[in-house]
Amino acid sequence: MSKKPSTPDKADIPVATLRSMHLTMVRLRRFEERVAELLCGESEIKCPVHLYIGQEAVATGVCANLRQDDYVFSTHRSHGHYLAKGGDMKALMAELYGKATGCSRGRGGSMHLASPEMGLPGSSAIVAGTIPLAVGAALAFTMQEKDTVAVAFFGDGAANEGVFYESLNFASLKKLPVIFVCENNLFSTHMPVAECLADTNIYKKAEAFCMPGVRIDGNDVSEVFKTARQAVAEARAGRGPALIECMTYRWRGHVGPNYDLDKGLRTKAELDHWLAHCPIRQLEQFLLERGIMTEPGKRRIYESVDREIDESLVFAKESPCPDESELLDNVFKV
Amino acid sequence: MRQITYVQAINEALRQLLERDRRVFLIGQGVTSPWYVGASTVGLFERFPKRVIDTPVSENGVTGVAAGAALAGLRPILVHPRMDFMYYAMDQLANHAANWHYMFGGQMNVPLTIWGIINRGGEQAAQHSQALQAVFTHIPGLKVVMPSTPYDAKGLLAASVEDGNPVVFIDDRWLYNETGDVPEELYSVPIGKGVVRREGKDVTVAATSFMVLKAMEAAAALVKEGIDVEVIDLRSLKPLDGELLFASVRKTGRLVVVDGGWKTGGIGAEISARVVETEFKYLKKPIVRVALPDAPAPASSVLEKVYYPDANTIVSAVKQLL
Numbered sequence: 068m069s070k071k072p073s074t075p076d077k078a079d080i081p082v083a084t085l086r087s088m089h090l091t092m093v094r095l096r097r098f099e100e101r102v103a104e105l106l107c108g109e110s111e112i113k114c115p116v117h118l119y120i121g122q123e124a125v126a127t128g129v130c131a132n133l134r135q136d137d138y139v140f141s142t143h144r145s146h147g148h149y150l151a152k153g154g155d156m157k158a159l160m161a162e163l164y165g166k167a168t169g170c171s172r173g174r175g176g177s178m179h180l181a182s183p184e185m186g187l188p189g190s191s192a193i194v195a196g197t198i199p200l201a202v203g204a205a206l207a208f209t210m211q212e213k214d215t216v217a218v219a220f221f222g223d224g225a226a227n228e229g230v231f232y233e234s235l236n237f238a239s240l241k242k243l244p245v246i247f248v249c250e251n252n253l254f255s256t257h258m259p260v261a262e263c264l265a266d267t268n269i270y271k272k273a274e275a276f277c278m279p280g281v282r283i284d285g286n287d288v289s290e291v292f293k294t295a296r297q298a299v300a301e302a303r304a305g306r307g308p309a310l311i312e313c314m315t316y317r318w319r320g321h322v323g324p325n326y327d328l329d330k331g332l333r334t335k336a337e338l339d340h341w342l343a344h345c346p347i348r349q350l351e352q353f354l355l356e357r358g359i360m361t362e363p364g365k366r367r368i369y370e371s372v373d374r375e376i377d378e379s380l381v382f383a384k385e386s387p388c389p390d391e392s393e394l395l396d397n398v399f400k401v
Numbered sequence: 402m403r404q405i406t407y408v409q410a411i412n413e414a415l416r417q418l419l420e421r422d423r424r425v426f427l428i429g430q431g432v433t434s435p436w437y438v439g440a441s442t443v444g445l446f447e448r449f450p451k452r453v454i455d456t457p458v459s460e461n462g463v464t465g466v467a468a469g470a471a472l473a474g475l476r477p478i479l480v481h482p483r484m485d486f487m488y489y490a491m492d493q494l495a496n497h498a499a500n501w502h503y504m505f506g507g508q509m510n511v512p513l514t515i516w517g518i519i520n521r522g523g524e525q526a527a528q529h530s531q532a533l534q535a536v537f538t539h540i541p542g543l544k545v546v547m548p549s550t551p552y553d554a555k556g557l558l559a560a561s562v563e564d565g566n567p568v569v570f571i572d573d574r575w576l577y578n579e580t581g582d583v584p585e586e587l588y589s590v591p592i593g594k595g596v597v598r599r600e601g602k603d604v605t606v607a608a609t610s611f612m613v614l615k616a617m618e619a620a621a622a623l624v625k626e627g628i629d630v631e632v633i634d635l636r637s638l639k640p641l642d643g644e645l646l647f648a649s650v651r652k653t654g655r656l657v658v659v660d661g662g663w664k665t666g667g668i669g670a671e672i673s674a675r676v677v678e679t680e681f682k683y684l685k686k687p688i689v690r691v692a693l694p695d696a697p698a699p700a701s702s703v704l705e706k707v708y709y710p711d712a713n714t715i716v717s718a719v720k721q722l723l
């Protein structure tokens with residue numbers, strides 16, 4: 068499949084879906100903006116944190132097509148996937164604080180989030196590490212004759228690892244219900260994508276493995292939603308995997324709360340260009356123009372989201388730390 | 402003598418090695434980035450733009466590329482900015498680089514330095530904390546060194562590059578700001594030689610890398626209680642300086658082995674076995690191992706505190722033997 072033109076058409080997306088995707092994106096954004104504030108100065112959050120700000124439309128648009136029993140595998144930049152798939156915000160905040168009530172009981176930190184009951188079996192901080200796991204889950208679903216699907220979220224950097232290609236091949240060979248979602252945010256730490264890949268059209272890798280591959284505007288939540296809707300439907304119907312390359316941008320630095328404009332890796336103009344293409348603002352403009360949302364209604368959404376974040380913070384701070392005596396618990400399942 | 406930090410010593414060694422020998426090149430993730438590899442490669446790309454190669458995240462492929470370049474006559478220094486990511490590289494390291502010389506009857510060799518960095522703490526959790534020296538030490542055909550001082554960092558890096566074999570050179574970010582005497586000119590510290598950091602008569606503490614510092618702290622605390630500890634910095638895990646270690650054990654009859662890796666199947670296990678095999682009759686007490694508990698690294702700092710051994714852990718271990 069070739070590069071599609073941007074399709075701003077939201078007409079065939081139910082209004083309720085548009086509203087709920089808006090709410091999801093605002094939750095992701097406001098949560099991380101709060102985390103960014105909390106990270107400044109002498110922070111009580113000590114684990115490394117990779118912020119998803121700017122990329123919200125990808126997790127949101129994809130997960131809006133998933134059922135609770137579908138699996139989502141994630142990466143070191145995992146807050147967005149976790150929340151969009153229905154992970155509990157309080158448990159996420161508590162995990163950032165290393166608390167016993169965290170979604171990984173304080174053992175994982177920001178890079179390792181799980182919520183099995185919500186279809187979140189875990190996120191890995193090894194680049195490309197979860198891609199074959201998603202393929203394996205899809206294999207299991209097929210063997211169990213379920214119609215659930217697996218999604219692997221990963222960055223452009225993951226397309227440099229051999230296991231990415233091995234996974235695409237195996238998934239296509241066995242026609243497995245897995246959707247590969249590449250979030251191409253143009254950088255792998257300090258390396259621009261063009262310094263990593265001989266061909267930066269990641270979606271084209273699909274062709275070599277006989278599966279559909281498309282590149283879309285990853286900041287347009289409707290386009291993400293519709294593309295994923297089709298891929299999920301095909302996978303659920305047993306017609307095999309797909310690769311979706313979502314063009315997007317992380318507003319902050321690779322790790323931590325700063326914009327990292329002083330590191331000589333990107334220009335202010337580049338950042339400004341992407342700030343102007345904010346996925347949330349784009350959707351809000353549409354919702355306001357169509358009268359689906361009003362200004363006061365929008366304000367209320369932000370206020371209620373901010374209250375939810377306040378509550379998660381209180382929960383995290385008041386929660387107990389893991390006990391020293393539990394250090395060796397869970398090395399094995401007993 | 403001039404004092405510089407551990408990380409400056411590595412940077413200087415790299416620069417001088419690149420300067421001295423056109424066969425040397427540096428390859429790996431982040432080598433052109435001023436902030437990625439703990440500033441250890443700062444200024445090198447500007448100076449040697451053709452021989453400082455930043456790479457995509459392709460650990461297995463790039464490790465094979467470096468080994469192949471070594472087979473073709475170059476002397477690559479391959480950096481893995483974090484040991485945890487080296488599992489992807491294990492096939493090229495263990496099946497290829499390590500076996501090549503033996504498997505073809507000694508006709509081809511792989512003069513490759515594999516520089517792996519330990520980077521842990523700070524709630525980085527299980528995939529960003531590992532110290533894999535025991536894994537590499539297990540594999541025939543790989544040499545393994547772990548310098549604990551700026552002097553040895555520079556000298557062992559040079560020796561690794563001069564060696565005709567794959568050498569895994571392991572450093573620890575917790576050492577990067579330690580200062581010490583370092584000659585300005587290039588020199589090498591022999592691979593396979595340990596060093597006595599502190600002479601003592603009561604108990605031998607044999608330690609690796611960052612844990613040597615903790616052993617010295619422990620020794621300083623214990624001397625106030627009248628306990629005289631001999632601290633041995635193993636420096637080289639393979640080949641191991643058995644003679645130095647055995648001589649010390651014969652003198653003290655008591656041994657604590659301190660390593661920052663996991664306990665089971667770890668460096669302490671190997672050292673203990675070696676000592677028991679030949680020096681059993683000199684031992685007055687069982688050997689004690691100080692190591693990481695057999696668990697992945699936890700995130701929570703409360704758990705990190707009990708996970709990583711420190712000087713107090715060593716003090717208690719020594720006291721067990723008296």
Ligand SMILES: Cc1ncc(C[n+]2csc(CCOP(=O)(O)OP(=O)(O)O)c2C)c(N)n1
Binds near residue numbers: 194252486
């Ligand atoms: C196997 C492995 N190698 C290196 C790293 C260090 N690292 C962490 S994130 C990252 C870049 C990943 O880039 P990308 O996949 O595009 O994701 P992004 O950070 O841009 O979201 C690298 C190289 C790692 N975590 N795992």
